[in-house]
Amino acid sequence: MMRLPLFAFRAPRTLDEAARILHGEGPDAMPLAGGTDLLPNMKRRQQVPHTLLSLRQIDALRAMRFAELGARLGACLTLSDIASDSRFRNGATALAQAAAQVATPHIRNMATLGGNLCLDTRCNYYDQSYEWRKAINFCMKKDGVTCWVAPSSPKCMAVSSTDTAPALMALGARVRLVSQSGEREISLTDLYNNDGMNYLHRKPDEILAEVLLDSLHDWCSTYWKLRRRGSFDFPVLSVAAAARFGKSGAIEVARIVIGSAASRPLVAEEAAKFLVGRSLTAETIAEAAALAARIAKPLDNTDFDMSWRKKVTAEFVTYALRELRGDDVSAERAAITRMPSI
């Protein structure tokens, strides 16, 4: 079987202590939350940290606080915690749907919200064992020089594969990053960078501590995920959409985010702007879907044919907008997710 490489293990009890250790150890240390992605990656030698800094003992990271003005979610809440909590319904449904569709029940019981937001980008030239990668003389992202997805590309084209990030971006979430020298709050959208290697604007000594949500009263949202099997695959395309409707039924604010179509979740700004002030008629939905789909640039490094993934993007946006409008799309959702709806 595959064995983990040797590593030092630290398990602090407070966030301050964790930040201090991370600062002291330098970039060779990595925070460990659920470990459902990092540990298999380490077995394949995609990451070989000298030190793992476990966040499991830090109670503050598992807190979930709701208030009139919004919610604060600790980064180490598990995806099961999120998926099963009835407070993530209505306005924040997209988040619960996204969390519920990550991997399997066993993994969701371990995997965390923060871990999923920081999930390493994926690529089927990269998510391979050391020996396999040796057989292609490695790739740009680890130990090599060429991006085999696009050999002339100066940057890595690995794919953002987080489910919760598109959902939370559509919900306008912010994140709190803590380091020894202080802390900062940025919008989740600004956390991401469209580069498969440097895909996060997180400094190596920063810990993603909390996710902050404003009140989603009056909002509705949804998350649609494309994957081969309903049982446990990573997304190869996703659409998160959120909107607030005015009394007339016209949209006041909307956000559409396309996931797994680039090295970061993509905000479909033009489509969202187009929707403002309009009711979701079939024509409006079609136009918005076309605008949103335009930004998706899938490449040949995930499951499914890339041109087909591009082709169905508009249809997925359509499902999402129809659901926001109030259509019953449970049959479409059941066919795609093979799961009961949330």
Added chain:
Amino acid sequence: MPEQKSPPGGKPNGNDGDLRVIGHARRRVDARAKVTGQTRFADDISLPRMAHCKLLRSPHPHARIRSIDISRALAHPGVYLVLTGKDLPIEYGILPVSQDEQALCLDHVRHVGDPVAAVIAREELTAFEALDLIQVDYEILTTISDPEEALATPTPRIHDYGDEGNIHKRVALEFGNVDQGFAEADEIFEDTFFYQGNTHLPIEQHASVATKDPDGKLTIWTSTQTPHYLHRALAKVLQMPPAHIRVIATPNGGGFGGKSDPFNHEIVVAKAALVLDRPVKICLTREEVFYCHRGRHPVLMKFKTGVKKDGSITAMHLQTLIDGGAYGSYGVASTFYTGALQTTTYHVPRYRFQGCRTFTNKPPCGPKRGHGTVQPRFGQEVQLDKIAEKLQIDPADLRLRIAESSNAVTANFFRLSTVNLSECIRRVVKSSDWREKFRKLPEGHGVGLACSAYLTGAGLPIYWNKMPHSGVQLKFDRGGGVTLFCGATEIGQGSDDVLASIVAEVLGLDTFDIRLYTGDTDLGPVDLGSYSSRVTIMAGNAALQAAERAKALIAEAVAERLSVPVERVRFAEKRVFDSAAPGNGVTFTEAVCLAEARFGTIGTVGSYTPPKSPALYKGGGVGPSPTYSYTAAVVEVVVNPVTGWITVPKIWIAHDIGRALNPTLVRGQVEGSVYMGLGEALMEEQEFRRLPKKLSHALVHKFPSILEYKSPTSLDMPDVFTELVEEPDPKGPFGAKEVGQGPLLPIMPAVANAVYDAIGVRIDEVPITPEKIMKALAEKKAGRAPRFGPSHFPHVEWPEALRVPPPWEGGDGNAINDVPRRDKAKPEQPHKSRTPEKDQVLSS
């Protein structure tokens, strides 16, 4: 031991109503161990002082090894031993005609993952780290990635044997005047199909532990389906007397054909254990299992079929081009299998088959559930759907018109036994409400029907010999204990339960009263292995014979004690008694003691040899079987016309089982086949990545992981409605036929036919994916043929066909342009210069 007479099968113990064990849904004998986690798989074995082995594998698809420097690895702390090809130079392979593997490549690597060296160390992690310290100097050779490239690239040769260049094997057979058959046809259909390769994906990864016994002999515990063939390969490569080698096949966590070859890692740990005099273990990673492979061959097929207006077939011509991968494995048999069973479902009076297997620089293909017959079954059943549409006959009715009948001999001289294909069709037509659905459902919804046949055990062994294919020993002790010894291997299919149920039925016991020792070459008589759906019929008939012989001894002793005629002695409910006065009897334990007092220690044996096949021509060894199973399936699909997304809500399937020895296990096998079939139909692909040729010679498996190699899970399963058609077959024990493989075959073509019914496009290859449906829909929209699939079959230089007149043209089973092989059953002269093994055309 008395001589074996004709096969003992088919004689039910009393009439059907009297069966107490057979035919009843029962908990299998190994269920408790499995559900409580107590079954010891090979990787669960841990011995004192045990060392761990890792294999260094080739990173190149095709290269010569110039030199290997192991000195740094050997000096690494914790490393005990490093082996290379020089330590194990003798070639082996499952078929006598393709002894083309070395446990560690000596000077030539043929695919990424081919093993080059082995490190044995105190810890598995140490062994892994030391792999990187081995320096191998390679000379890169041209990469050959598919059959067309192999045909066009005769050099460099991947092997220095085979028919020509990189062609491993070409075969051509012709049964009757095929051209005349086409001339008599009202319509001729020509279709090209492609069946993608896929792998077995057993949940248990291969593992082996070898140890040198205190007396210097070798014992190996390993996840294998064929301990007997591994036994032979170990004796050959290690140059040890077979009597000094013990192979224990641990319960397999699934096999499906993927553990049927002797494997390099098994030979390596055996050698290492002998050298080090300590136990050595290897447990393959999932990626390494993809490199062992031996899975479904990718096959390009061309079917030409002539039919009359009423649907009857006048002639068929099938060509197959087979991607064999880097080694022979079962490939010669696989090649014949791609042309073997076309005649066993529907009446094909004249038939020409040409098959060609090429070597390529990919992991070797071999036998996967349905071995070699799955691919042409897909083509044949999809083509029949097209024929039915053109002739305006319902596809179910078409098949009912042309279905083969019981006891027929086919054009290629396969003798059928019971054939209940028509009943299977009628059952699924009824249960699925076919008549109300076919061509009547709304756009996007469709149903498809397909059928199949499969052998119940290969008629010939892998290597030429006249001995039985299976043997069983029974031991009786004074406590009434019955112990069964047999080489048969439990791979999850339930073979232990089959053996226990037969013995329990005959002797009036419960299956849990029987103690079983199976899959151990030291303890039990040879059984050839768990492949070709052969265990129930062969080991089952052997068990039946052994049990009947014991019963006769015990009955005689009890008759004497009870002073009744022996014919009146009955065995039931753990008693032996007078059937005329059931109160007059003894317990089974007392009965065994009476028999022992009368005859001495009680032990009996049974064995089984399949009947001789009338297919005497060269190549006729692949396909004969004592009897064949039949299956029909209806699949319902829903296809989204915008995305091409396919869902399968329901499947109805009927299987001609002869008799279900344990209906629970039979249904499990049917449902397991449906699951595997859906995977092959919709998503599974053994796909390879060729990097841009200007930049790299790499050819790697695209996703050797259980996450990215897509196979359905239990959550992805549709509702399956299973029906069993039971007419006891005279060849099977209590009438049983096979169920392990046959029910897989109709699923893929039924899905393809359902997609056509749903949305009007033909997907002439598997897997059938949303992308392909969208492409076919685009063709339809553009006014071209509404189809996705291969467009041509490349030119192959076929050899002259062996011409075998079918029975109705006066044929006797021989080719008229070859030497008669009438005396095949007579032992060949082993001392002649040619080895008989090389001439034997092999089956699996």
